[in-house]
Amino acid sequence: MKAKRVAVLICVFSMLFTATVFADSLWGSYEGYSKAKVRINGSDVAFPEGDVPAFVMNGRTVLPLRQLTDSLQAMVKWDNDAKTADIYKPNVHMFFAQDVSNKDYSLQKPFAKVDQGKTVNFVVFSQVDNLKLHVDGFKISITAPSGEEATPALEVPLDTNEESFWYPWPFKVNFTQKGNYTVKFSFLLNNEYTVVSQKVIVSE
Structure with a gap:
């Protein structure tokens, strides 16, 4: 999973984090969509340079799964053949x-x-x-x-x-x-x- 950075995106509704959308002049845009800032328990979630950031599409906040699970201290297992991501939170x-x-x-x-x-x-x-x-x-x-x-x-x-x-x-x-x-x-x-x-x- 480290060798291949798979951009798995999900729409998340959780009370554990807040996503705030500002004008493009503040956070910029990604592929024509407004970027969003994401906080978990008050701390900003950092997205590596060059990776897919959090953005807003059709009124929904879309997040890279890997950054989300790391921030929530959960594990993700990716099945590339089935195009399926399993999240585990022991x-x-x-x-x-x-x-x-x-x-x-x-x-x-x-x-x-x-x-x-x-x-x-x-x-x-x-x-x-x-x-x-x-x-x-x-x-x-x-x-x-x-x-x-x-x-x-x-x-x-x-x-x-x-x-x-x-x-x-x-x-x-x-x-x-x-x-x-x-x-x-x-x-x-x-x-x-x-x-x-x-x-x-x-x-x-």
Whole structure:
């Protein structure tokens, strides 16, 4: 899917995003249609240079599917022969705790904030369900406010087709920077990782 950029367009009505159309002098036009700006939860959706942008046709906002699914943290599987796009949105929840019980997976001292400069040993507990397609693996990564990797990412291959699973994994992070440390959970599909869940740990 990365090698071939397939411009799959859909008309979307969702309360998760807003599309605003302005005059051509502001956003320009595409193939004779007015371009639209798209926001999801207040943040602009960026469309790569040269790709098909969001535009308005017959009173409907048309969006490139790939950018939409990435912004909504969903996965898309394209069948070129059938000209069909399948969208998958698994439920992935992450929790942070100093420890997790091996007996019943109960969280011991969960947290969401840390003191800046403190080194913390903790567990990222991931809970997955509604996984309706086979993926090749997953990755858990932690990024510092500067955008740098706070600790080496965990990559786990998957050989089974389980629809739901739990996965706890220990990390050690030195929270040297002030701000949001972003924890991302990504699935591997067609040799490409897609973020399906993310949370922050606040360093203050």
